[in-house]
Amino acid sequence: FALIGVTVSKFGFSSLLSLGKLVLLVYLALAFFLIVIFGIVGKLAGINIFKFLAYLKDELLLAYSTSSSETVLPRVMEKMEKIGCPKGIVSFVIPIGYTFNLDGSVLYQAIAALFLAQVYGIDLSIGQQLTLILVLMVTSKGMAAVPGTSFVVLLATLGTIGVPAEGLAFIAGVDRIMDMARTVVNLTGNALAAVVMSKWEGEYDAIKGQTVLNQREPADMKISG
Template sequence: MKKLRFGLATQIFVGLILGVVVGVIWYGNPAVPTYLQPIGDLFLRLIKMIVIPIVVSSLIIGVAGAGSGKQVGKLGFKTILYFEIITTFAIILGLALANLFHPGTGVNIHEAQKTDISQYVETEKEQNNKSIADTFLHIVPTNFFQSLAEGDLLAIICFTVLFALGISAIGEKGKPVLAFFEGVSHAMFHVVNLVMKVAPFGVFALIGVTVSKFGISSLLSLGKLVGLVYVALAFFLIVVFGIVGKLAGVNIFKFLAYMKDEILLAFSTSSSETVLPRVMEKMEKIGCPKGIVSFVVPIGYTFNLDGSVLYQSIAAIFLAQVYHVDLSIWQQITLVLVLMVTSKGMAAVPGTSFVVLLATLGAFNIPAEGLAFIAGVDRIMDMARTVVNLTGNALASVVMSKWEGQYDPAKGAKVMSLAKTEQNTTISG
């Protein structure tokens, strides 16, 4: 007897559609968040529970097997250089499109839904009190276990890389420690598969809550901004990443099809953390060395937020146009530099996009109050920029593997083709 088998992507898509339907039908009903928010929060907590153990174990295995500290340092330099180049492209593209299409011209922002952003204002003030030296010092943890408890990824990566280099340096004595973390890594990836079984329910709940709170009507007042952000992110995803992929020997459309489960889940939850373990696993399957994947992907989650900086540059120009603040070409060049610095300095801060915008707007005399109106549709734009962030970090693994001469394009294409064939099979015995 043959039966239909629905893959994870199909299940998540069904959950997404049902969530939208529930949100539209019960728009404004406080019962929806009351009953559905705990389900969505439970799923996000399950994901956050496993992210750190996977990052630590994978990074230790990868770095300890990569060789000397010199090799790791070389990889780190190349990775940061690539991130800076691609991030700069994203910021410049955002500014160019905002200047070309003028999304803020003629917009009556007072008709838009206003949202409380006081929490971001306080965070921005705290961050502004920190110097550049403080930001770099924060990368080195004074207490590793405290960093684990707080989920401070940069501090965790710093200690883990040093610890892994120590394991590599002591040779045979370090093998039992390495074997332990290999076991942890395998066990945690099994846990990931278990957690993914409830992903469709989490997506249903999170989308249902979002739509019931803001409704479809919230898009109308700021439709030009939302539309331009989506077009810009789609252009960056297909064209810019398409060129980068071609240079690395990857067809971007096949790559996106290969990553469709993770892309749909990230889009639905507005969180790239939900798919970090699966992204790392998939990059290894297409031929990227574990050492490179476990190093590049976690660092990318704090340093390579292409979708976020693209959105921030558009939003900054949008608000300048709304409030009739005329920015010269030199001011916009300065804006590029400011965004490059602030987006890295606040990488681990909750609500990064808003905090970065607050810090940036103040430097150009653009009223920050406008963010209270953008916040009403921020979740809708966040869904799209999360997809670009995710794809950028996954593709970075391929780029760095190619740069290091350790990527086989033929193997990658074969695995992606096989994965596509398996995903298209909906009948099982």
């Protein structure tokens, strides 16, 4: 709230409209990636993305509210084992994915960088935009899964397209709102990666997975009962 107050005091109330459009665009892009791209990947792996999201709804809600996927790491690993992924793959893929598989963060950073370029009237060619995406894919590796990390990485990347780092102050007030959404995408991508890798290695229990996803009661209730 304080950061938004500073933004309004420096740039005026009209800035809220631009920031609102940025937040809306980020959410729409992340939703498209979550449903369409992950949906296609899930389809290839024999997973219905909507049932998969419903299965992880508690963890996704907690990650969304805290803007940190670290808070649900043990629960996600436990649930992926219950869905048919072997422990050996889950214990390797998900923790390493928390550092190297941050789809939502990269998508947000690309949109935010282009937004700031437009704010400063910098016209980026297609080549520069592709370069920006490649740079972000590299610089996003090694990020901690804690709130605000993407903001720091974006700060270090803006110089590659000639955007002044001071421009980040303009979007600082709404960064946490977007951080919540990109955390959900990051978490879903890591969980889905465990299924894909398990199937790739021929160790995924598809029958067990479909049984858990199609059951009406939560997995914990079924198992404990």
